[in-house]
Amino acid sequence: DREGKRAAAEAQAPRIWESLRPCNTAAAEYLTRRGLTGTAHLVRSAGSAIAVPLWREGRITNVILRRIDDGEPRVRGLHGCGSDGTFGDARDVETTTGAVVIVEGLTDWLSARLIWPGRLVLGAHGAGRLTYVAEVAASVARDRGAEIVPDRDDTGRREARKAIRRLVELGVEWNRISIRDVAPHGDLAEWWRARRGVPNRPERE
Numbered sequence: 001d002r003e004g005k006r007a008a009a010e011a012q013a014p015r016i017w018e019s020l021r022p023c024n025t026a027a028a029e030y031l032t033r034r035g036l037t038g039t040a041h042l043v044r045s046a047g048s049a050i051a052v053p054l055w056r057e058g059r060i061t062n063v064i065l066r067r068i069d070d071g072e073p074r075v076r077g078l079h080g081c082g083s084d085g086t087f088g089d090a091r092d093v094e095t096t097t098g099a100v101v102i103v104e105g106l107t108d109w110l111s112a113r114l115i116w117p118g119r120l121v122l123g124a125h126g127a128g129r130l131t132y133v134a135e136v137a138a139s140v141a142r143d144r145g146a147e148i149v150p151d152r153d154d155t156g157r158r159e160a161r162k163a164i165r166r167l168v169e170l171g172v173e174w175n176r177i178s179i180r181d182v183a184p185h186g187d188l189a190e191w192w193r194a195r196r197g198v199p200n201r202p203e204r205e
Contacts, residue, residue: 005080006080006081006082008080009078009079009080009081010061010062010080010081010082012078013053013054013060013061013062013063013078013081014059014060016063016078017044017051017053017060017063020044020045020046020051020063021044021045022040022044022045023040023041023043023044023045023050024045026045026048026068027040027043027045027050027068028040030050030068031043031050031110033198034107034110034189034193034198035111035189035192035193035196035198036107036110036111036114038114039110039113039114042110042113043110046063046065048067048068048069048071049065049066049067049068050065050066050068051063051064051065051066052064052066052087052106052109052110053087054077054081054083054085054086054087054125055085055086055087055088055089055090056082056084056085056086058089058090058091061081061082061084061085062077062078062081062082062083062085062125063077063078063081064076064077064087064106064125065077066106066107075106077125083125083126083129084129084132085125085129085132086122086123086124086132086133086136087106087109087121087122087123087124087125088109088113088120088121088122088123090120090122090136090137090140092120093120093140096118096119096120097118097119097144098116098118098119098144099119099141099144099145099146099147099176099178100119100120100121100122100137100140100141100144100145100146100147101116101119101120101121101122101146101147101148101149102122102123102124102130102133102134102137102146102147102148102149102163103121103122103123103124103148103149103188104123104124104126104127104130104149104150104151104156104159104187104188105123105124105125105126105151105187105189106123106125107187107189108123108149108151108187108188108189109121109122109123110189111188111189111191111192112149112188114192115188115192120137120140122136122137127150127151127155127156127158127159128159130148130150130159130160130162130163131159131162131163131166133163134146134148134163134164134166134167134170135166135170137167138166138167138170138171138172141167141172141176141177142170142171142172142173142176144176145172145176145177145178146167146172146176146177146178147177147178147179147180148160148163148164148177148178148179148180149179149180149182149188150179151186151187151188152181152182152183152185152186152187153186156187160179164177164179
């Protein structure tokens, strides 16, 4: 059945992640272009893509690939694996302090890891998964608070509102939730590049 096939596919994800090589020269150059120097230890190389694992309940259940050339699709996961999961392992709460940061997308998550190095940062694999990430973060956010950094488009704003409502439903007080506005930029990754003085290239993001 569908759930059985998904479980079987996800069971292979840790092995696939371990089989990937550390960040190579092409991947490192891509990270530099994006203002993400210092995150090479968080990614691995997969041909013409960088790879980041997706975590659920303490285990890797998918590996998300982001093309570093102009190929399509720009972002994809392993065949048959689900997209419910987080960039970043929620168990890192034990070695972090401060409010949990919730972001949208792979490069936003890498940017956030540089911006908030001492905090638990959890990323959604697409705006539609922000509510799932909020559910994962809720137990931490009840004690520490939460900061959500959505993309500045209609979808990002809508899904951020849903995530906030879900946090409140799970016992997080309103005054412990904040939204980071990255205006005038479209997302956190663009905001970070501008802050670092890295020009926004004309390539599609």
